[in-house]
Amino acid sequence: MNKAEKLIVICNGRACKKYGSDRIIQALKKIGNDRIKITTKYCFGKCGNGVTVLILPEGQFYPNINNEKEIINLLKI
Numbered sequence: 691m692n693k694a695e696k697l698i699v700i701c702n703g704r705a706c707k708k709y710g711s712d713r714i715i716q717a718l719k720k721i722g723n724d725r726i727k728i729t730t731k732y733c734f735g736k737c738g739n740g741v742t743v744l745i746l747p748e749g750q751f752y753p754n755i756n757n758e759k760e761i762i763n764l765l766k767i
């Protein structure tokens with residue numbers, strides 16, 4: 691089994707739920723990829739006009755994600 695190369699932490703707090711975090715989480719899990727691991731967190735304190743996502747190991751926050759395709763584009767996979 692390969693070790694995950696990226697960890698995607700998707701906010702599932704109240705504001706991000708309003709922007710569809712549950713839908714994005716489910717969509718990414720369906721796509722599946724053994725190089726990425728997906729987990730959730732309750733509010734990063736960076737609520738915006740979309741779902742807030744943290745990509746590790748880079749440690750970069752993306753506060754206005756609207757769908758799973760935007761995350762895939764960020765990962766360049």
Ligand code: FES
Nearest residue numbers: 701703706734737
């Ligand atoms: S609820 Fe997602 S960053 Fe606050």
